[in-house]
Amino acid sequence: MAHGGKPRPMKGIRQLAEHLDxxxxxxxxxxxxxxxxxxxxxxxxxxxxxxxGYVANQSGRSLRQGTTNVIGLMIQSSxxxxxxxxxxxxxxxGGLQSVFSRHNLDLIMLPCPHDEDPYEYLKRMVARxxxxxxxxxxxxxxDKRFDMLAKxxxxxxxxxxxxxxxxxxxxxxxxxxxxxxxxxxxxxxGHRRIAISTPASDIxxxxxxxxxxxxxxxxxxxxxxxxxxxxAKSSEQGGYQVADELLGLKDRPTAVILIYELMAIGxxxxxxxxxxxxxxxxxxxxxxxxxxxxxxxxxxxxxxxSLHDLGVELAEILLSSMPAYNxxxxxxxxxxxxxLELVPGESDAFHLTTGK
Amino acid sequence: MAHGGKPRPMKGIRQLAEHLDxxxxxxxxxxxxxxxxxxxxxxxxxxxxxxxGYVANQSGRSLRQGTTNVIGLMIQSSxxxxxxxxxxxxxxxGGLQSVFSRHNLDLIMLPCPHDEDPYEYLKRMVARxxxxxxxxxxxxxxDKRFDMLAKxxxxxxxxxxxxxxxxxxxxxxxxxxxxxxxxxxxxxxGHRRIAISTPASDIxxxxxxxxxxxxxxxxxxxxxxxxxxxxAKSSEQGGYQVADELLGLKDRPTAVILIYELMAIGxxxxxxxxxxxxxxxxxxxxxxxxxxxxxxxxxxxxxxxSLHDLGVELAEILLSSMPAYNxxxxxxxxxxxxxLELVPGESDAFHLTTGK
DNA sequence: CATAGTATCGTAAACGTTTACGGAGCGCGT
DNA sequence: ACGCGCTCCGTAAACGTTTACGATACTATG
Numbered sequence: 001m002a003h004g005g006k007p008r009p010m011k012g013i014r015q016l017a018e019h020l021d022x023x024x025x026x027x028x029x030x031x032x033x034x035x036x037x038x039x040x041x042x043x044x045x046x047x048x049x050x051x052x053g054y055v056a057n058q059s060g061r062s063l064r065q066g067t068t069n070v071i072g073l074m075i076q077s078s079x080x081x082x083x084x085x086x087x088x089x090x091x092x093x094g095g096l097q098s099v100f101s102r103h104n105l106d107l108i109m110l111p112c113p114h115d116e117d118p119y120e121y122l123k124r125m126v127a128r129x130x131x132x133x134x135x136x137x138x139x140x141x142x143d144k145r146f147d148m149l150a151k152x153x154x155x156x157x158x159x160x161x162x163x164x165x166x167x168x169x170x171x172x173x174x175x176x177x178x179x180x181x182x183x184x185x186x187x188x189x190g191h192r193r194i195a196i197s198t199p200a201s202d203i204x205x206x207x208x209x210x211x212x213x214x215x216x217x218x219x220x221x222x223x224x225x226x227x228x229x230x231x232a233k234s235s236e237q238g239g240y241q242v243a244d245e246l247l248g249l250k251d252r253p254t255a256v257i258l259i260y261e262l263m264a265i266g267x268x269x270x271x272x273x274x275x276x277x278x279x280x281x282x283x284x285x286x287x288x289x290x291x292x293x294x295x296x297x298x299x300x301x302x303x304x305x306s307l308h309d310l311g312v313e314l315a316e317i318l319l320s321s322m323p324a325y326n327x328x329x330x331x332x333x334x335x336x337x338x339x340l341e342l343v344p345g346e347s348d349a350f351h352l353t354t355g356k
Numbered sequence: 357m358a359h360g361g362k363p364r365p366m367k368g369i370r371q372l373a374e375h376l377d378x379x380x381x382x383x384x385x386x387x388x389x390x391x392x393x394x395x396x397x398x399x400x401x402x403x404x405x406x407x408x409g410y411v412a413n414q415s416g417r418s419l420r421q422g423t424t425n426v427i428g429l430m431i432q433s434s435x436x437x438x439x440x441x442x443x444x445x446x447x448x449x450g451g452l453q454s455v456f457s458r459h460n461l462d463l464i465m466l467p468c469p470h471d472e473d474p475y476e477y478l479k480r481m482v483a484r485x486x487x488x489x490x491x492x493x494x495x496x497x498x499d500k501r502f503d504m505l506a507k508x509x510x511x512x513x514x515x516x517x518x519x520x521x522x523x524x525x526x527x528x529x530x531x532x533x534x535x536x537x538x539x540x541x542x543x544x545x546g547h548r549r550i551a552i553s554t555p556a557s558d559i560x561x562x563x564x565x566x567x568x569x570x571x572x573x574x575x576x577x578x579x580x581x582x583x584x585x586x587x588a589k590s591s592e593q594g595g596y597q598v599a600d601e602l603l604g605l606k607d608r609p610t611a612v613i614l615i616y617e618l619m620a621i622g623x624x625x626x627x628x629x630x631x632x633x634x635x636x637x638x639x640x641x642x643x644x645x646x647x648x649x650x651x652x653x654x655x656x657x658x659x660x661x662s663l664h665d666l667g668v669e670l671a672e673i674l675l676s677s678m679p680a681y682n683x684x685x686x687x688x689x690x691x692x693x694x695x696l697e698l699v700p701g702e703s704d705a706f707h708l709t710t711g712k
Numbered sequence: 713c714a715t716a717g718t719a720t721c722g723t724a725a726a727c728g729t730t731t732a733c734g735g736a737g738c739g740c741g742t
Numbered sequence: 743a744c745g746c747g748c749t750c751c752g753t754a755a756a757c758g759t760t761t762a763c764g765a766t767a768c769t770a771t772g
Binding site: 056061063 | 727728729730731
């Protein structure tokens with residue numbers, strides 16, 4: 001109240017302290033909710049901080065307590081994923097944030113440049129200590145990043161499984177279950193030659209997907225034919241290419257399972273060029289539901305899920321493995337396959353033999 | 357060489373210094389390329405740092421020199437954009453990074469949660485001093501964020517224009533030019549009633565787009581009819597809705613300009629439901645080129661550009677307005693409309709009156 | 713030889729916090 | 743009167759850097 005006037009830009013906690021005629025230590029304690037401070041003075045401090053617009057300098061705080069209150073989500077804008085991944089990550093991000101924000105944690109995205117090795121990039125980010133914990137995506141089959149983070153004792157969780165040695169927390173879409181469900185449905189509709197698409201890179205989800213497919217076939221006593229597993233980019237072009245390859249086979253499949261729903265657009269196009277009509281001559285099942293898949297004709301059979309809720313789950317998994325928070329999120333299951341729900345469409349609604 | 361063994365995890369510059377038997381100050385100078393250090397010792401220091409995997413702690417550095425070497429790209433995953441942002445941000449990010457990495461600057465993405473006011477979110481991020489400079493996207497017509505950053509003296513650039521008071525650096529797609537070009541082309545093909553779509557929110561690009569359209573019409577002596585400006589979401593559904601609204605008009609337009617190419621999918625669908633064939637009965641022009649637009653039939657006339665290069669330009673614009681870098685990037689033009697190139701398709705290739 | 717200049721390095725202060733530690737004041741029971 | 747425990751607060755050290763400043767050794771110059 002003494003030297004009134006406009007709230008000048010705060011320089012630091014020291015100014016705030018001498019404005020209040022309290023010691024700097026007490027101010028800090030008051031702001032951080034420490035117990036040994038009079039409730040009355042705490043109110044004063046909080047009010048003054050609010051009024052003067054004081055916010056603790058993150059660098060000072062991090063330096064002292066070795067914590068940043070920031071969680072990093074690493075994404076690799078690899079050439080393949082960059083074509084279709086934005087909505088995916090942004091939606092999951094929404095779920096993550098809804099949990100983190102409750103604990104005053106901020107989420108930042110760490111986009112690894114195309115031309116940099118993801119491992120080196122991550123190492124740099126870790127060394128900089130800009131984040132307290134990490135969420136990794138686009139997990140490789142064997143992923144050195146996990147071992148590195150484990151060794152560096154940085155808490156992390158993965159959006160996607162991996163076969164790495166370390167037992168890490170993760171949440172992942174249930175590729176296995178989807179492949180199973182798709183095969184079951186197609187077999188029930190009379191199909192025996194069923195093709196499947198998988199990403200070209202050695203990202204782990206492709207293996208899980210194909211493995212689920214393989215086991216489902218086995219269950220139905222259908223031989224596994226490697227020629228029916230097509231590697232292609234997860235894009236329209238990829239779908240086009242898948243159709244192209246399958247059309248070239250001597251013994252063509254009667255059904256196909258696509259790992260990404262957008263591929264159906266290209267797939268439809270290519271087979272129609274060959275006079276084959278999806279939903280009548282060939283059955284098509286897509287993976288995730290996307291708004292644009294709704295506009296396909298015939299409508300695409302695919303799988304629905306809430307990526308937002310997946311983000312929520314993943315955030316809780318991460319927090320449960322952070323020492324500072326695992327009392328809030330007790331040791332829940334730290335590895336979670338996220339279910340998807342079948343959305344029947346017209347693209348595989350016919351029965352192969354009866355033709356209806 | 358003395359106490360050999362595995363490179364233990366570095367604790368700090370101090371350990372590195374005593375490992376080399378040099379003073380901590382010299383080590384710091386050597387690492388940072390300061391002049392007054394022997395080239396020979398510098399080599400030794402760099403080698404040791406590399407070998408021991410030492411990387412400067414960012415908190416300590418930031419605290420001392422008030423700089424973080426991090427640039428933030430703020431994105432708002434607003435409900436509308438999240439559905440269609442596609443690869444847009446990730447592609448621009450690639451361009452940004454290719455420039456920033458040359459200066460040892462890292463880019464992080466700051467995703468503003470749905471439920472938080474972007475202004476408050478930004479204020480918090482600024483107060484935390486986690487970034488040196490900012491790139492703002494999805495600029496509003498009047499955008500308080502600009503004034504705030506200007507007042508706080510945080511360097512920034514915008515991906516998109518704004519009408520705010522402050523004269524800020526920006527790079528933006530040439531919505532104006534695109535609208536002009538599209539109108540010119542359609543008029544040349546005999547059209548006089550031309551509709552246009554614009555986003556529902558008060559994001560600035562919509563205004564620029566429609567304004568360019570209005571002026572182009574004026575140039576051709578065609579009256580501006582507000583009924584032909586349709587507000588819709590930039591998605592397939594939005595395109596569907598645009599077609600729906602236009603079909604309801606008594607005096608239907610013969611051509612439409614869509615602000616987002618994906619809208620064409622929904623637009624095509626709706627008009628075909630009404631027995632109207634795009635490219636024959638109605639002319640369609642889309643905005644940006646996207647892989648999936650290639651799969652439309654008839655092919656969509658749209659506009660191509662390199663979003664990566666736009667990112668490069670934007671990065672340079674930002675650096676040129678940062679005190680520490682503007683000697684490297686001299687005062688280039690700090691406001692840049694980014695050109696797009698027409699990609700003629702079949703969707704507007706016919707002449708209205710001759711019908712060919 | 714004295715002096716000035718140069719190249720290289722060490723010392724210590726500073727950046728803004730948090731927190732361990734101790735001290736002052738007070739009430740209370742013996 | 744004394745000691746004890748409790749509440750509240752001030753002091754100062756520490757986190758890991760960078761950098762202004764001064765110190766040293768050496769070279770060149772007169």
